[in-house]
Amino acid sequence: MKKISLLLFLMASFLLVSPNLGYALKPQTDTTANSAPDDLQFTTIGSKEDSVKNNIKADTVKKDTASTAKAPAASVKKEAKPKTLWQTFIEGLFGGFLAFLMPCIFPMVPLTVSYFTKKAGSKKKGVGLAIIYGLSIIVIYVAFGLLITILFGSAKLNELSSSGLFNILFFILLVVFAISFFGAFEITLPSSFVNKIDAKADSSKGLGGIFFMAASLALVSFSCTGPIIGTLLVQASSKGEILAPAIGMFGFALALALPFTLSAIFPGFLNSMPKSGGWLNSVKVCLGFLELALALKFLSAADLVWHWEWFDREIFLVLWIVIFAMMGFYLLGKLKFSHDSDLPYVSVPRLLLSLVSIAFAIYLIPGLWGAPVKILSGLAPPMNTQDFILTAGSSGPASTASLDFPKKVKYDEVLHPPHGFNVFFDLDEGVAYAKQVNKPIMLDFTGHTCVNCRKMEDDVWVDPAVATLIKEKYVLIQLYVDERKIKMPAEKIHYSNYLKGNTDDLGRWNQDLQATKYNANAQPFYVLADHDLNPLVEPQGAILNDNAKYIAFLQSGLDNYKPSK
Numbered sequence: 001m002k003k004i005s006l007l008l009f010l011m012a013s014f015l016l017v018s019p020n021l022g023y024a025l026k027p028q029t030d031t032t033a034n035s036a037p038d039d040l041q042f043t044t045i046g047s048k049e050d051s052v053k054n055n056i057k058a059d060t061v062k063k064d065t066a067s068t069a070k071a072p073a074a075s076v077k078k079e080a081k082p083k084t085l086w087q088t089f090i091e092g093l094f095g096g097f098l099a100f101l102m103p104c105i106f107p108m109v110p111l112t113v114s115y116f117t118k119k120a121g122s123k124k125k126g127v128g129l130a131i132i133y134g135l136s137i138i139v140i141y142v143a144f145g146l147l148i149t150i151l152f153g154s155a156k157l158n159e160l161s162s163s164g165l166f167n168i169l170f171f172i173l174l175v176v177f178a179i180s181f182f183g184a185f186e187i188t189l190p191s192s193f194v195n196k197i198d199a200k201a202d203s204s205k206g207l208g209g210i211f212f213m214a215a216s217l218a219l220v221s222f223s224c225t226g227p228i229i230g231t232l233l234v235q236a237s238s239k240g241e242i243l244a245p246a247i248g249m250f251g252f253a254l255a256l257a258l259p260f261t262l263s264a265i266f267p268g269f270l271n272s273m274p275k276s277g278g279w280l281n282s283v284k285v286c287l288g289f290l291e292l293a294l295a296l297k298f299l300s301a302a303d304l305v306w307h308w309e310w311f312d313r314e315i316f317l318v319l320w321i322v323i324f325a326m327m328g329f330y331l332l333g334k335l336k337f338s339h340d341s342d343l344p345y346v347s348v349p350r351l352l353l354s355l356v357s358i359a360f361a362i363y364l365i366p367g368l369w370g371a372p373v374k375i376l377s378g379l380a381p382p383m384n385t386q387d388f389i390l391t392a393g394s395s396g397p398a399s400t401a402s403l404d405f406p407k408k409v410k411y412d413e414v415l416h417p418p419h420g421f422n423v424f425f426d427l428d429e430g431v432a433y434a435k436q437v438n439k440p441i442m443l444d445f446t447g448h449t450c451v452n453c454r455k456m457e458d459d460v461w462v463d464p465a466v467a468t469l470i471k472e473k474y475v476l477i478q479l480y481v482d483e484r485k486i487k488m489p490a491e492k493i494h495y496s497n498y499l500k501g502n503t504d505d506l507g508r509w510n511q512d513l514q515a516t517k518y519n520a521n522a523q524p525f526y527v528l529a530d531h532d533l534n535p536l537v538e539p540q541g542a543i544l545n546d547n548a549k550y551i552a553f554l555q556s557g558l559d560n561y562k563p564s565k
Contacts, residue, residue: 085247092248095232096255101283105256112213112260127265129210134257136214138250141229145249162449162482162507164305167298174295181288183281183339281339282331282350289327293320300381304448307414307485313381314388317367320376328358377458378451383419404437411486411506415478418457420467423476425506427513430477435531440561442474442554443527445514447482447507452542453524463547469554474528479510481523528557536560 099105112133180186232248296319303311329335331354333343346354367373370389373380383389410426417423424430427443434441446453460466470476486506493504496512498521503509515521518539527539536557543550 085243088244088248089251092232092251092253093255095229095248096252098283098287099229099252100256100259101280130261130263130265132210133214134261136211137218137257137260138253139211140215140218141249141253141256142246144229145246162305162447164302164484167301167305167449171295171298171302174291174298178288178291178295181284181291183285183337281337281341285330285337285340286327286353289323289330293323296320297379301449304381304385305482305484309385311381313383313386314368316380317364317373317376320380321361321364324357324361324364328354328356328361331357372458372462374459378453378455380454382416382454383458384416386419389419406433414485415480415483417478418461421461421471421476423478425478425480427477427479427510430475431531431533434475435564437475438563439473439475440536440557441527441529441531441533442470442476442557443525443529443533444476444478445481445510445520445523445525445527446478447480447523449482450523452544455544456524456542459544460547460550463551465551466547466554469551469558473554473558479513481507481511481514483507483510526553528554528561530561531564 415425483506498515
C-alpha cells in the first residue's frame, strides 16, 4: 500500500488542470454569414486611459452598478498572469515527482544519502551536505530554464507557440519520448561528456564537488528525466510567458531535490519508501501512454494553424479512448513490453489505476456524438471541427441578431466560429455591422493554439446567461493572432515596432493591434468597446471557473455603452 500515493501521481498530474467533469449537449445553430463592405479603415484613437475616461460618464450608469461590475474585471486582470505561472510551477512539481519515480533516480536515493553521511562523519554535517546537494539540483535545472528564457523573449515564445512548425516538431518529439518510455530505446547524452562531469565530482572537494555530483545526477538520469523535462519545457514554452520555462524548471527541481534532502534529515522517511522493483518500469510505461496522448494536442494545433481540416475532434477522441483503454489493460497485465517483469498478480494500486484509466476512456465515448467532454476543454480540437453533433436542449435562446446577420462574412472559408455563435473575423466588417445594428463590440483576441481560448468557449460561453449576453447584446469579432494563411491587402501592411517586422498576414496585424492599442499580448483577451474601439471597461483575459464574474464583466460593458441616436 505504500506505493499507492506514488503511483497516483500518474493520473493526478493529468487531472490537475481539468476543472470538472460533465456533459451538456449543445444545439446546432446556423452560423453562416454574408459579406459586408470592407472599405472601413481603422484608426487609432487616443490612449487606453483617455478612451476609458471619455466613454465612461457619470450619467451612463448608477455608481453602485458600475463599481460592482468593474470590481471583478480589475481583479481578474491582475490574477491572470500569476495563475498561468502558478499552473506551470505545479506542472513542474508533478513532473519532478514523476521523474523521481523513474528507474534511473529512485534507486539512487539510499546510495546518495549513505554517501553524504559517511563523507561528513556525522549526521549533522551529512544533513548540511544533503541540503547543499538539493540546492545544487535546483540551481542546475533553473539555470537551464533561464537559458530558454534568454534565448527566446516573450514575443518570440508567443509566436513560436502558435507556429504550425513548432507544434508539429513538438508532436514528433513527444512521440519519440513516448516510444523511449515504452522501452524501444533510451535517450542518452554523450558518454564522454557525462564521464567528464563525473570525474570532476570525484576530484573536486567541498561545495564544488557536491555541485558536480548534482550535475552528474542530472546527466546520468537524462534517459529517464529527458522526456519529462522536454515535455515540461514544451508546455511552458507554448504558454508564451517569458518566465514560464524557468518557473517550470524550478518546480521540477524542487520536487526532485526534496526526497534526497528529506531522506538525510529524516532517516525514517528513507525506510518507509517502497523498494525498487518492476513497478518502477510500469510507472515509466504509463508515462509513455500519457506522453502519447499529450502529443496529439500539438498535432491538433498544427492541423488548425495550417488548415488541414482532417484531424477532427472525433479522430482526437478516438485516439485518446484507445490510448487510455490500452493503459488500463497494461496495468491489468494484459499488455507487456520488453522490459516488464512478470506480473503474478494484480496489486490493489494497479487495479485502482486501471479502473481510473478505463473509466476515463469510457467517459470520452459520448464526445464522439457531440458531448462537450469538459475535461478536455482546450486540449481537444474545438467543437466546430466535429462532423456530427447530436443536439438536445439549448445553450440559450436563439439570437435575434441571426435574422439580419450576413449569410457570409470575410474569411469564413478559412476561419470558423465557435459552435452556435455568429462571428466576424475582419475588424472593419464587424465595426460596420455594429454601427448598423447600434450595438457595442466584443473584440476577442484569440488563436488556433490558445488553450484557454477553447476553455472559455467550451466551458463558459455555453452558459445560457453568458451565451445570451454575447449573442443578443454584442457584435462579436474574433481576431486570430496566429492566422498565417490569410494575407493582408497592401494598404494595411505596415511595420510593427512590437513584432519587429511587417504586418503582412492577418495574425500579425491582429497581434500588432492588440499590443499597440491595448498593451497586451496574451490570449484570450476580451475588449468590450464602442464603435471607435475605445474600451468601455477594463479589458480582460480568461475568467475560468467563475461564470458570475464573466457575466458581470459583460454586463458592465453594456451598462457603460451609450447607443448612438
